[in-house]
Amino acid sequence: xINREIASRIMQHGTKYPxxxxxxxxxxxxTTLLKSAFPDYxxxxxxxxxxxxxxxxxxxxxxxxxxxxxxxxxVQRVPALFSYIQTLVDESGERxxxxxxxxxxxxxMESITQSLAGRVAIFRLFPFDFQELQxxxxxxDDYLDSLVRGFYPAIYDRDIPSRIFYSNYIQTYVQRDVxxxxxxxxxxxxxxxxxxxxxxxxxxxxxxxxxxxCGISQPTAKSWLSxxxxxxxxxxxxxxxxNFSKRIVKTPKLYFYDxxxxxxxxxxxxxxxxxxxxxxxxxxxxxxVAEYVKRISHKNTFEDVWFxxxxxxxxxxxxxxxxxxxxxxxxxxxQTVMSDMFSRLLWWENLTKQKNLTKTLVYGGxxxxxxxxxxxxxxxxxxx
Numbered sequence: 549x550i551n552r553e554i555a556s557r558i559m560q561h562g563t564k565y566p567x568x569x570x571x572x573x574x575x576x577x578x579t580t581l582l583k584s585a586f587p588d589y590x591x592x593x594x595x596x597x598x599x600x601x602x603x604x605x606x607x608x609x610x611x612x613x614x615x616x617x618x619x620x621x622x623v624q625r626v627p628a629l630f631s632y633i634q635t636l637v638d639e640s641g642e643r644x645x646x647x648x649x650x651x652x653x654x655x656x657m658e659s660i661t662q663s664l665a666g667r668v669a670i671f672r673l674f675p676f677d678f679q680e681l682q683x684x685x686x687x688x689d690d691y692l693d694s695l696v697r698g699f700y701p702a703i704y705d706r707d708i709p710s711r712i713f714y715s716n717y718i719q720t721y722v723q724r725d726v727x728x729x730x731x732x733x734x735x736x737x738x739x740x741x742x743x744x745x746x747x748x749x750x751x752x753x754x755x756x757x758x759x760x761x762c763g764i765s766q767p768t769a770k771s772w773l774s775x776x777x778x779x780x781x782x783x784x785x786x787x788x789x790x791n792f793s794k795r796i797v798k799t800p801k802l803y804f805y806d807x808x809x810x811x812x813x814x815x816x817x818x819x820x821x822x823x824x825x826x827x828x829x830x831x832x833x834x835x836x837v838a839e840y841v842k843r844i845s846h847k848n849t850f851e852d853v854w855f856x857x858x859x860x861x862x863x864x865x866x867x868x869x870x871x872x873x874x875x876x877x878x879x880x881x882x883q884t885v886m887s888d889m890f891s892r893l894l895w896w897e898n899l900t901k902q903k904n905l906t907k908t909l910v911y912g913g914x915x916x917x918x919x920x921x922x923x924x925x926x927x928x929x930x931x932x
Contacts, residue, residue, distance in 0.1 A: 549580065549584065549705070550676065550680055550681070550683070550684050550686070550701070550704065550705070551680065551683065551684075552577060552581050552673065552680060552846070553677075553679065553680060553846045553847065554581070554671055554673055554845070554846045554847075554848065555581055555584075555585045557671065557846070557847065557848040558570070558585060558669075558671055559585065561669055561848065562644060562669040562671065563643050563644045564643060564669065565643065565644070565667060565668055565669040566637035566640070566641075566642060566643060566644070566645050566646070566667050566668075567633065567637060567644075567645065567646045567647075567648060567664055567667050567668040567669070568644055568646070568647045568648070568668070568669050568671070569647075569648045569649070569650075569656065569660060569664075569668050569669070569670045569671070570582060570647070570648070570649045570671045570672075570673055571649065571650050571651065571656050571657075571670070571671075571672055571673075571780075572651065572672050572673035572674055572780055573651060573674065573675070573779065573780035573781070573805065573806075574651040574717075574721040574725070574779075575675075575700055575701065575702055575717065575721065576651075576673050576674055576675050576700070576701065576780075577673060577675075577676075577701045578621075578649045578651070578673050579591075579593075579621055579649070580701070581673060582619050582621075582647055582649060583619070586617075586619065586644075586647060588617060589617045589618060589619045589647060590614065590617065590618050590619070591618075591619045591621065592614055592618060592619065592620055592621065593621040593622060594620060594621060594622045594623055594625045594626055595621065595622045595625070600625055600626060603626045603628075603629055604626055604628070607628060607629060607632050608632075610629075611632055611636060615636060615645075616642075616645060617644075617645070618645075618646055618647070619647045619648075619649065620646060620647070620648050620649070621649050621650075622649070622650055622651065623648045623649065623650055623656070623659075624650040624656040624659060627658075627659045630659040630660070630662065630663035630664060631663050633646055633648075633663070633664065634663045634664055634667065637667055638667075648660075648668075651721075651725065651779070651780070657670075671845075671848060672845040673845075673846070674699075674780070674805060674841075674842040674845060674846070675698070675699035675700045675701065675805070675806055675842070676699040676700075676701060676704065677699070677839060677842045677843050677846055677931065678694075678839055678843075678927075678928055678929075678930070678931065679843070679931065679932060680846075681699070681704070682928065686704055687928060689914070690819065691832065691835070691881075691912050691927045691928075692819035692822050692823070693819050694807075694835070695807045695808075695811065695819070695822065695831055695832065695835050696710065696807075696808065696811045696816060696817065696818060696819050696821075696822065697710050697808055698710055698713075698714070698806050698807055698808015698809060698811070698812075699806055699807070699808065700713060700717070700806065700808065703808070710808050710811075710812070710817075711812060711817055713808075714808060714809050714812035715812070717809065718739075718742075718809075718812075722742075722776075722779060722781060723735060723738070723739075725775075725779040726738065726772070726775040726776065726779060730771045730772060730774075730775045732772075737762065737763070737764065738772065740762055741758075741762045741764065741769070741772055742776070742813060743813050743814075744758055744761055744762055745758070745773070745776070745782060745802060745804075745813075746804065746810050746813035746814050747814065747827075748802050749802060749803060749804050749810055749830060749831070749834045750801065750802075750803060750829075750830035750831070750833045750834045750837075751801060751802065751830065752797065752799045752800075752801055752802075752857075753784060753799060753800050753801060753802045754799070755769050755770055755773070758773075780805055781804065781805065781809070782802060782803065782804050782805070783803055783805060783838075783841065784800040784801065784802060784803070785800060785801045785803060785837060785853065785854065785855055785866075786800045786854055786855075787799070787800065787854055787855060787856060787857065788854040788855065788856040788864075788867050789854070790900075796856070796857070796858050796859075797857040797858060797859060801855055803834050803837050803838055803841075804834060804838065805838050805841070805842070806838070807831060807834060807835040807838065810831065810834060811831065814827065814831075816831075828881050829880075829881045831881075832879065832880075832881035832912060832927075833865060833879045833881075836866075836879050836910055836927065836930055837853075837865070837866060837879070839930055839931050840853060840866065840868070840930065840931050841853065842931075843931035844931075851868055851869055851870060852868075852869040853866060853867065853868050853869070854866075854867045855867065856896065862892060862895055862896070863892060864876050864877070864878070864892060864893065864896050865877055865878055865879040866879065870906075872904060873904035873905065873906060874902065874904065874905050874906070875905075875906045875907075875908055876893045876896060876897070876905060876906070876907050876908070877908045877909075877910055878890065878892060878893050878907075878908070878909050878910070879910050879911075880909065880910070880911045880912070881911070881912045882911060882912055882913075883911065883912045883913040884913065885909065885911060885913065885917070885924055889909050889911070890907060890909060890921050890922055893907040893909075893922065894907075894921070906922070906923070907921065907922030907923070908922060908923045908924075908925055909922060909923070909924050909925065910925050910926075910927060910930050911924065911925075911926065911927065912927055913926055913927075914926045914928065916929060
């Protein structure tokens with residue numbers, strides 16, 4: 549079993565609260581993590597119809613049976629339990645009395661904010677990040693192989709071919725979760741919408757264009773996109789908030805949390821297909837931005853990340869707030885470092901006149917360099 553970095557963070561910070569909540573996409577390893585990190589806790593899944601019926605029809609009886617050192621999985625399926633948990637932890641004063649997990653962010657967080665505010669430590673677990681795979685010698689040498697394979701644990705732990713895993717994942721998890729969040733009358737139309745989102749990964753999000761191409765209304769597109777976000781399939785990266793130019797772009801960019809799922813939706817099944825593919829640069833950027841988002845979640849840090857772009861196409865791929873300084877990141881899929889790869893970072897630095905800036909070029913090669921102009925970082929080391 550691959551060790552998950554977030555486990556130590558949960559043990560370090562989570563046990564200061566009466567309730568621990570771990571959320572994240574389905575099949576990201578939440579159950580395995582919690583069972584191994586808390587072996588003396590009893591595990592109860594509310595996906596189980598018998599357990600769910602017990603909790604729904606007799607919550608007092610349920611908590612007479614399960615009230616101490618319990619892991620409640622997919623707890624958002626019985627929202628009424630949260631008020632009972634609030635009462636129980638307030639009366640007992642115990643730390644880490646309940647551990648909750650769930651894969652639908654909207655329902656879980658809605659129940660937490662209503663009943664458990666101030667009583668819960670919240671963690672997000674995503675599929676493997678680079679460092680977790682590297683620690684076990686499982687990260688590919690060529691980023692193209694990792695990009696297509698993806699990072700869900702079952703692909704590595706059970707040696708399931710990526711194409712088979714993602715086909716089943718779409719049918720058994722994504723469609724079901726999204727259908728529980730919004731009413732979808734035409735699954736085929738939703739599948740088309742998902743594919744169109746994949747084609748826009750790493751690009752500015754234009755909901756009107758997305759809706760028109762899919763043949764749905766703009767409110768429907770917005771609702772479906774929100775459901776995908778709350779199921780941890782996609783996320784939006786927002787532009788940096790300071791206006792150094794009147795022509796700044798204020799539209800967010802769309803990314804997928806997992807590059808393997810993204811490749812599957814784009815019908816890319818091998819690294820050879822990517823060698824000369826027109827979307828290679830966008831897919832590499834998606835993988836690297838998603839990697840950083842996963843890393844800050846697994847390390848349980850609270851760094852802010854943005855991008856910056858103006859109407860002339862000048863852009864900084866990633867801006868990271870690190871304490872009192874900004875780190876500007878340029879992401880390039882090429883495996884050879886060229887002198888002009890820092891040009892956009894230098895342009896932004898000259899435009900803003902900001903101090904305390906660092907500049908990093910993340911590229912598809914494997915050699916790390918320190919240059920006077922900035923750091924050159926191989927893709928495998930990003931987020932360390």
